[in-house]
Amino acid sequence: MAVDDFIAEHSRQWAAKTIDQNRAYLNVLIECFGPDRLLGTITKQDANKVKKVFQALPASRNTKPKLKAMPLMEVINEPGHRKIAPKTINSHIQMFKSFFDWAERHGYAPHTLFDKVKVAKAKNSDTERKPFTPEQARLIFAELTDNASGLVLKDSHKWGMLLGMFTGARLNEICQLDIADVQQDGETWFLNIADEGDDDKSVKSQAGRRKVPLHSELIRLGFLDFVASRKASTRLFPDYSYSANGGYGRNLGRWCNESFLPKLGIKQPGLVFHSLRHTVVTRLGQASFAEPIIQCIVGHARSASTTC
Numbered sequence: 001m002a003v004d005d006f007i008a009e010h011s012r013q014w015a016a017k018t019i020d021q022n023r024a025y026l027n028v029l030i031e032c033f034g035p036d037r038l039l040g041t042i043t044k045q046d047a048n049k050v051k052k053v054f055q056a057l058p059a060s061r062n063t064k065p066k067l068k069a070m071p072l073m074e075v076i077n078e079p080g081h082r083k084i085a086p087k088t089i090n091s092h093i094q095m096f097k098s099f100f101d102w103a104e105r106h107g108y109a110p111h112t113l114f115d116k117v118k119v120a121k122a123k124n125s126d127t128e129r130k131p132f133t134p135e136q137a138r139l140i141f142a143e144l145t146d147n148a149s150g151l152v153l154k155d156s157h158k159w160g161m162l163l164g165m166f167t168g169a170r171l172n173e174i175c176q177l178d179i180a181d182v183q184q185d186g187e188t189w190f191l192n193i194a195d196e197g198d199d200d201k202s203v204k205s206q207a208g209r210r211k212v213p214l215h216s217e218l219i220r221l222g223f224l225d226f227v228a229s230r231k232a233s234t235r236l237f238p239d240y241s242y243s244a245n246g247g248y249g250r251n252l253g254r255w256c257n258e259s260f261l262p263k264l265g266i267k268q269p270g271l272v273f274h275s276l277r278h279t280v281v282t283r284l285g286q287a288s289f290a291e292p293i294i295q296c297i298v299g300h301a302r303s304a305s306t307t308c
Helices: 002-010 016-033 044-055 086-105 134-146 155-167 171-175 216-221 223-229 250-264 275-286 291-298
Strands: 182-185 188-193 210-213
Touching: 002 016, 002 086, 016 044, 016 086, 044 086, 134 155, 134 250, 155 171, 155 216, 155 223, 155 250, 155 275, 171 250, 210 291, 216 223, 275 291
Parallel strands: none
Antiparallel strands: 182 188, 188 210
16 A cells, blocks of 8 residues: 555654654545545545545544544534644645655656645634743743742753753653763763664654753753762653653653643643743744754754754
């Protein structure tokens, strides 16, 4: 089957979690057309119909048993459910486009599809992740370092959040760190973000493998002392267990999003742990850092001419 061949060809470049996600995306495409539909019979009109199906799809289809058990064309007519966000629809469509580009190159289909089929983002979307304001960031930093309100329950909370705040690293990238990933080159300390070691470690893409210098403020606050105190363990945060759904970051993410931010009084739609990453990207841009440098630091995909 073409989908299986497509996944197999790309599996070496994709992390395990990405493979599962992209297969799930393509399974919805199969559900739309049926497993026996010939790729060559799928038209641009069909691609537009798929977009309309996604615009009517409930966001909770995979979490509510009733919806999960319903056929696709029935679930889109089920009333009273919030629809999936434009960003999620576009993620699916981008995967469909990549698949049909590949299918055309390999002779499975006579033409590419899903080009310029994306949906527009809603203005001021409540689900859009956004950066913290400078005042919110100062409040978070003060609570993490002084713990005046007693919200920070353990060192893993403190240092996991601070690493997010000062490196822009993804939640799972932080929580899966090994002691050996904190490294030194001359006088420079850095995080070696990679997927070596534990079989459950992963990075989102090739660009995710990177070395991120440790901010001097992290060192001043005692991060290296914290690392030294964990030498008895292989992992930097051994109390964050692995979950198939959320990797190693599930527990820290839940604590941040469901306890820390709400109790701090700054929880709003679009403000989550991942907002720390958005904040780093925003502040570096405001400080006039070149785009390739920002991409290297946070592990965004770069153009072929960019190195770091």
